[in-house]
Amino acid sequence: MTTVAVKPATMGQALGRALRDALAEDPTVHVMGEDVGTLGGVFRVTDGLAAEFGDDRCTDTPLAEAGILGTAVGMAMYGLRPVVEMQFDAFAYPAFEQLMSHVARMRNRTRGALPMPITVRVPYGGGIGGVEHHSDSSEAYYMATPGLHVVTPATVADAYGLLRASIASDDPVVFLEPKRLYWSKAEWNPDAPQPVEPLGKAVVRRAGRSATLITYGPSVPVCLEAAEAARAEGWDLEVVDLRSLVPFDDETVAASVRRTGRAVVVHEATGFGGPGGEIAARITERCFHHLEAPVLRVAGFDIPYPPPMLERHHLPGVDRILDAVARLQWEAGS
Amino acid sequence: MTTVAVKPATMGQALGRALRDALAEDPTVHVMGEDVGTLGGVFRVTDGLAAEFGDDRCTDTPLAEAGILGTAVGMAMYGLRPVVEMQFDAFAYPAFEQLMSHVARMRNRTRGALPMPITVRVPYGGGIGGVEHHSDSSEAYYMATPGLHVVTPATVADAYGLLRASIASDDPVVFLEPKRLYWSKAEWNPDAPQPVEPLGKAVVRRAGRSATLITYGPSVPVCLEAAEAARAEGWDLEVVDLRSLVPFDDETVAASVRRTGRAVVVHEATGFGGPGGEIAARITERCFHHLEAPVLRVAGFDIPYPPPMLERHHLPGVDRILDAVARLQWEAGS
Amino acid sequence: MTVMEQRGAYRPAPPPAWQARTDPAPLLPDAAPYRVLGTDAASEVAPELLLRLHAELVRGRRYNTQATALTKQGRLAVYPSSTGQEACEIAAALALQERDWLFPSYRDTLAAVARGLDPVRALTLLRGDWHTGYDPREYRMAPLCTPLATQLPHAVGLAHAARLKGDDVVALAMIGDGGTSEGDFHEALNFAAVWQAPAVFLVQNNGFAISVPLAKQTAAPSLAHKAVGYGMPGRLVDGNDAVAVLEVLGEAVRRAREGGGPTLVEAVTYRMDAHTNADDATRYRPDEEVEAWRDHDPVLLVERELTARGLLDEEHSRAVREDAEAMAADLRERMNQDPVLDPMDLFTHVYAEQTTQLREQAAQLRAELEAEAETDGADR
């Protein structure tokens, strides 16, 4: 019998470990971005990689996001597997054209001849007191773009597993890292074999019977907290962590909502035109006759991300989620 | 009694007239973009403006979309009212950062001190046999960005009225021009007084009782055609032309759906993460107990825009709309 | 030693100890475009080369006229002709080895053909049966690129990747004068210089970006002067002189191959046709301006030299003409056949594996097509 050293690790460390293992196992993997080399990234996710693999495998690039992603496209054309870091969500916008016009379409443009196995790591979301342009939740842009996968972890273990799977994917993945979970900790054994699951599977984080909270990334812990608090009100909430926004796991989501008959979608991104609309519409299309109430949404307000001192009023919190659950027309049905 | 000369005009001509009248009435209006001056734009919308107002009022810029929109921001800061032309939908992507990080937020960043009365004209949509990157429907990106208005005309008269209203707006407007309607014609008298209505009002283009088709821009004529064809099947369809995606006219849309009890959202943009999800979700939130069936969506497939010879299979057409109407669970209810 | 280490670490020193990191002088272009044809140096050019270039130029010109004719017959949605610019198109293809990569812009179908691509497949994008008509890895040639300047960073990344792998591969990227205004041009050249990537950038300055003349595009002494700002050599060449372009590109390719880093080449030329068949050039430029360039036509320049040296005999002329006509006839004939397309292809290459959603949508389209086929059958 062997004992495995299970130590608490942060999400940031798990991500770093995923990059390390990918670099070690596959010589075509290259990490690149602003400050990812010597400094180890502003969130220290790439700490130690340049020292271990050299700065040709983990490269400090010039400060130009379109250039970073654009050169990554060329590297992928030559058979490499670039993992690009965008320093913050809003600083991925200069790379928008490369992402939309090339990365997402290159496989399709060339009838499969030029796949784009590029992972674009984007720290996203708020709650860390960041000044403007440092807290955007821009997943709606990526979701609306065919050809991209959009993936986001909510746990330490998923941070590792999903990033490995993203790097292994032969398609481009926008890998959204919830900034405020970088320092979240969990017991996690980096040396135990880590199963790399295929992308596109949601997971039920908490089983429940009264209603389903559908969420992802930074809002998963908030929803779990809300589910605990809801017990006092007599609600037994199920929490689904989507993990992958594209491809979308209709099966897991619809199965849960059919079971519970009620659903609330929760995310930080602004509500109007945000991911919640798509998710609510899909659920309604699939579960209409199982629904006791319309699928509701708890999201960021339809405003530019607020300054640090006001962000708590913007972010979906436990109370706002419970308010929505209360509006699920309990009088009406089962 | 005066007779007004009502002559057929194309949507392109009405847009050009709107620009002309705005330039004539307001010395702070400036038109700028690639080829908008001497050439009059690749769609000839700005034809004659440089000759009439000089090339400082209608300016051929260098070929750089971020630069065009970025300099327009500076011009707006100084009190001008720039009207920017992006040559094609996908060529607006290089300007994405300026649009998202500055244009949409400047008023909010500065507590109202620096409004951005900028109109960004973007020819959009397919159906004209354009090669790749010339037929995108990118409205989902703009809808998901607080601070922007998103407006799109479907008729010749609206092309004039909505563009005038957009230019008059003190907020930035992404003005989406349906490419394949540029040559659509209608009886229209450019010399009669043109009422400039406030933005944000949808309009019922065709009254009906069986179900509501909710649509905008290039899909409006298709939906009207479908409504005519539906009569043969015994369906009397109402058609709502949204005209403004942001702000969204919940009142008109919800009132229609409450009346008919059934709705299909129709647009060219890809379905997943497209405008239809938001629209369907909003309707369901507001009209749940009036709905006899889930709100359905007919949209472009979740694929990069196809090459010209295949585009007809991608675009929502009359048959696909009628198929969706047929799936509105007629057996179930009224 | 890694690529980065080779560069030597920059250590900022206080200005008293400051010095320019590279000598700018050798990076600056000459004051006038480099020319060979029509100068004394022309007599040194090998007859074989002149004859080869002549054949390619004539064939290239014929390709342009034939493709333009196909637009009139509705067989091609649109064609951006490179008439007048054939010297650049041909030289770009000839300057490279088979193992090198070419990154053409949307106007460069001719360069693709000169590189060996089937003239019909080069037109796939413009005919509209798919976005790209060839496997880029087979021809080591990126897809013809519509969004201007965006393929330049790709060229840099590919060249960098090849160098990291130790492969002897150079990437040559083509762009127009207008495209140099885009941010991607700037970022690509900067990355190339910092990484010392084996890349060559060929700007065809044909005087216009659709209707916009160069004076509204830049105030620079020349576009080649931009090179010094990236720390790479800038070269200015007469873009209608095929010998000169080939020589300058050849030198740049050689330098790149030998680890000397990237070069920016500006070829001064002129777009003789309208922007595309859909454009009306008379709206923005006088005919006299076009006429002034006729005497400096790239085919003519070579023919003059061949004639002067008595090399343009009837046999060569006929062979060249026949070759060009045969290519045109074949192109015409094959372009007159409707391509057979499978609408289900719409769903095949979006991802490596079809998502559930795409499978559902494919099933929907298949059902629609079957219903359509049934109706068609019933109609018959």
Next chain:
Amino acid sequence: MTVMEQRGAYRPAPPPAWQARTDPAPLLPDAAPYRVLGTDAASEVAPELLLRLHAELVRGRRYNTQATALTKQGRLAVYPSSTGQEACEIAAALALQERDWLFPSYRDTLAAVARGLDPVRALTLLRGDWHTGYDPREYRMAPLCTPLATQLPHAVGLAHAARLKGDDVVALAMIGDGGTSEGDFHEALNFAAVWQAPAVFLVQNNGFAISVPLAKQTAAPSLAHKAVGYGMPGRLVDGNDAVAVLEVLGEAVRRAREGGGPTLVEAVTYRMDAHTNADDATRYRPDEEVEAWRDHDPVLLVERELTARGLLDEEHSRAVREDAEAMAADLRERMNQDPVLDPMDLFTHVYAEQTTQLREQAAQLRAELEAEAETDGADR
């Protein structure tokens, strides 16, 4: 005559008649940064100017140290210090007239203060109570700009608009060495040159973009060499020499004002502190490098000259010190007061008029706040 007409129409001519459109020579920077302090020319500088600069520099340094201290006390979320770069910050502010516009980057709070903005309001962004602490039109100063290089096109557009209107207004935009790699830098400079906009671009080359040294950012002889590629003059100056920076900027502003078009100025300086208080600079640069710059400190350079000329008397020194301390004390005190914020402001400035949807959301938040207040009340 319109701005465009003034430029004279470019007519492409065949290469035999080709000539460079501008003489590049006067656009190129000198081989070494321009300096005044520590050279013979220093003795020509008016005592008043030296004393004024000294006072500003001391006050500026104190602002930097005080703001950094406030981050340690949790009164400021983050502070990107300009310690070591005060000469550039001060000179940028002093080079402009009140009617001119300044476009600072995120590091340039000090320039904003030197321009006359309340030191507390300059910190609004970094304190986190709103995105911008002042009315840009009141101070003719754009918001401190976080997305790098994006404010440069704004400066060009504003300068162009002012010129079109016939106003005598110059726009000065500030950017770091790293920011020059962004596409927006390129596009802005190109537009400025084509439009001959009255704009000045000041690049503070402080050696680093966070951890990335200049050698990984560019291979150019100097950043000032980029200017020739746009057809504008490039100037290189010792960024720690306040007199030299002021002089070079003054000249550039004057040229812009007189219709001579834009200028690119590279000021060679050094970031003495870490990138921000949250950064650990020891990870990427040796202490000795920082030490080497101490002797070239911008405050020291002026003090040496003042001392040499016997101008640094006790009275001036005390006045300068007291002024700086008073500013710091006031800043400390006022920053220790919690700002009063109204959460309902979240909805006030998204649009000129609130949309129905925002009104609904505002009502929701108001209800939540009232419920919260009630609970709080009940708790008491």
